[in-house]
Amino acid sequence: MGILYIVSTGPGGIEYLTPRASAALEQSEYVIGNRFYIEHLSPLLDGKEIIFSSMGAEVERAQRAAELARDHIVSMVSGGDAGVYGMASIVLEVLEHAGYDGVVEVIPGITAATMAASRLGSPLSGDYVTLSLSDLLTPWDVIEKRLELAFQMEIPVALYNPRSRGRPHNLGKALDILSRYRTKDTPIGIVKNASRPGEEMFIMTLAQLADNDDLVDMHSIVIIGGAESRVWQRGDDVRGIITPRGYHNKYKY
C-alpha cells in the first residue's frame, strides 16, 4: 500500500518550503508536477523519479499520481498552497472515484496571496476575499457577480490569475466594476514573481492601474485595498499598503 502526499511548495524557492513538505519529498519515490514548480525544488530531488506534467493536464496528472500511489510513495507537488487554486481538490476527487485506500495527506503551504501581501507590507491584515479572474473553469458572469459582492464588502480583495495573453481584458473589466464601488484613489498593489527571480512590485491607485493594466501578467497577484486600506509611507517614499486592524480607534501610538 502506498502513500500520496499532496505537497504545497509555496511561492517559489525552498526558502518558503516548510519542513513538513521537505520531509514528504525526501521520503517519496516519485515526484510529479508542473515543470515550473519542480524546477525550484531540484536541490531536494536527487535520486527520485520525476514526472513532469504540463499546464492543462491536471486531470491526467492526478490520475497518474493516484495510480502510482497504489504501490509507491508519491508526492504530487503544487505551487503556493495546493488547496488554493491548486491540485488538492482534483487529486482527492480522482482518489475517491478510484476507490484509493492508501494514505493521503495534504500538506499546506504559503499561498501566493499572502506571499505577495508580505512584500507589500500588510494589505490583508483583517477580513479579505480571494478571487480568481480566470474563466477557464468558472463562467465570467459568476466571476462578475462575486466581484460585485466582494467590492460591496469594502474589504481587501486578492486577485489570482488577473491577466494573461488568453484573457487580456478580465482585469480591466474587474477594475470597471471596482470603480462603481470605490474611489479612484483606492490603493492597489501588484506583485509579480513574488519571491522568485524577477520579482517586481508596484503600488498604484485604481485610476493609475486602469490606464496601465498591461503591466500585470499571469505571474502577478493583484491586491485591491479595502475602504480602510492606505498607502504605507517612509517620509515621501511609498513603501506599501497597510490595512489597519482598528487599534487606532482604541489606543494612542
Added chain:
Amino acid sequence: MGILYIVSTGPGGIEYLTPRASAALEQSEYVIGNRFYIEHLSPLLDGKEIIFSSMGAEVERAQRAAELARDHIVSMVSGGDAGVYGMASIVLEVLEHAGYDGVVEVIPGITAATMAASRLGSPLSGDYVTLSLSDLLTPWDVIEKRLELAFQMEIPVALYNPRSRGRPHNLGKALDILSRYRTKDTPIGIVKNASRPGEEMFIMTLAQLADNDDLVDMHSIVIIGGAESRVWQRGDDVRGIITPRGYHNKYKY
C-alpha cells in the same frame, strides 16, 4: 541601525515554520511575542533574549519591538501569517509613526485557514472569503453586513475567532444569517488546534452545527462550504470536504 523581522510562525510547531522564518529567528538578538507562539519555537531560541507579551497588549508589544529594533536585530513573532489577523499591520503603523529607518521584513507563514483546510481535504480550492467573528476591533453590524454579502457569493467562508467565552453567541448569529442563504445540509468543517497537540476535526451540516455550536472554541477555525462544496467520502466514512474546481464539467475521471 537595527533590523526588525515580523516573523509568521505558522499554525503551531516548527514542522510548518519556513526556512526563511527560522533564519530570521536564528539571526535575532531579541525575540518578542505572545507566550503561546514563542513556546512552540523553543528549540530555536537558545541564547536569545525573549520578551513575552500578553494578549491584548499588541500596541505596547509593537512599540517595544520598534524601540529595540533601532539598535538590535529583533524578531516580532506572530502565529499563523503575521499579515492575516496578526501583528504585521500594527507594527508597521508604529514604525511609521516613530520614523523608524532601519530594515523591516515581513516573513509570510501558513495561515490558520489553509492549515485547517488541509486537514479537511480541500474545502477552499477556489475563491473564498476570510472573515473574523471577533467584534473587539470591528463593530458587529459591520461583521453582519460582510457575512450577508459573503454568503450571497456562494463560495466557502473561513471563519477566524468563531467563538470564545467572551463572545459565545457570535457563531450562532452567523449561522442564523447563513441559513437564510444556504440549505440546512451545507457542509461545515471545524478544526480545533490544527497541527497542535489536541487537534480535533468535525464535519457537520449547518443544521447539526446550529444545535452544537458549543464544541467550537477560540482555537477553532470554522470552514463553511460554498454552494458547490460537498462531503468527501471513503466508502461510508466521511473524510472531509471538497470544493471541486470545475474539472468535472470538462473532463471524465
